[in-house]
Amino acid sequence: MIEAFVLWNEPNNLSHWNFHLDAGWSRFAEMTKAAAPIRAAHPKLSIVLGGVSACDGDFLRLMSSLGVMEYVDIVGVRGFPPDWNHWQIDDRPARIGELLIYARQRIPGVQANLVKTAHDDGETVADWQRQLKSKGVWVSELVPMFPLPGSPQFLETFGEQPGDDAWERAHSFNLDLFDHWGEGDIQEQHPLPPRQLEGEEHPCAS
Numbered sequence: 001m002i003e004a005f006v007l008w009n010e011p012n013n014l015s016h017w018n019f020h021l022d023a024g025w026s027r028f029a030e031m032t033k034a035a036a037p038i039r040a041a042h043p044k045l046s047i048v049l050g051g052v053s054a055c056d057g058d059f060l061r062l063m064s065s066l067g068v069m070e071y072v073d074i075v076g077v078r079g080f081p082p083d084w085n086h087w088q089i090d091d092r093p094a095r096i097g098e099l100l101i102y103a104r105q106r107i108p109g110v111q112a113n114l115v116k117t118a119h120d121d122g123e124t125v126a127d128w129q130r131q132l133k134s135k136g137v138w139v140s141e142l143v144p145m146f147p148l149p150g151s152p153q154f155l156e157t158f159g160e161q162p163g164d165d166a167w168e169r170a171h172s173f174n175l176d177l178f179d180h181w182g183e184g185d186i187q188e189q190h191p192l193p194p195r196q197l198e199g200e201e202h203p204c205a206s
Contacts, residue, residue: 004046004074007032013053025059029066036071046109051076057099069106077103093128101135109138116142143177146170 010016011028022028035047049072052059060077063069077099096112104110112132114125120142129139147157149166157173 002045004048005035005038005042006048006050006076007035007072008050010051010053010078011049012056012059016053025062025066029063029068032063032068033071039071046073047071048074048076051078053078057095057102060099060102064106073107074109075103075107093124097128097132100132100137104136110136111138111140113140114142116144143174146174 008017008028008031011025012019014020017025017028019025019028032049038045039047049063049068052075060075069075077096100110100112114129125142132139144157145153147154147170149162149170154162154166154170158169162169
């Protein structure tokens with residue numbers, strides 16, 4: 001089942017949207033507003049501003065000034081490593097938090113999914129979670145990174161190289177984690193296992 005419609009992927013990334021040809025992203029903004037017919041045809045379908053590359057606060061503010069936020073329900077923000085955006089690593093929590101709170105002031109659904117690392121400081125994470133929750137942002141607990149088949153995480157999680165059922169095993173492992181912690185306020189339905197999806201018919205928006 002289609003639950004959301006993503007308008008674009010990483011629109012502030014030159015490899016995904018040539019902003020040299022579209023100075024100021026004015027054409028991108030008009031393209032985003034053209035999603036209004038989707039809303040009219042499928043009013044329950046969430047409209048998503050595709051994953052903003054490297055937590056670009058200036059880009060989100062620009063989209064707001066161009067009226068884009070009035071047409072979307074969800075904003076995807078990706079916290080890429082510092083070499084993508086020239087932030088110092090210690091500045092990242094505050095900068096990302098600022099963007100999430102900014103987005104929450106303009107759209108109803110903002111969700112932060114936290115990935116567990118070996119260097120997490122529990123007290124710092126808890127303080128950051130409390131700050132965001134106080135502003136209406138939904139924040140997950142720390143969960144392990146998805147054990148992508150072929151990645152070190154897969155070998156560490158399952159103790160063997162991926163086989164024919166690698167994706168099913170990884171997906172089931174991840175679903176079990178979210179059974180315990182919850183998926184969030186935005187996504188109401190529990191994701192189905194791949195084998196169940198392949199064995200059932202699910203309506204698609206058309």
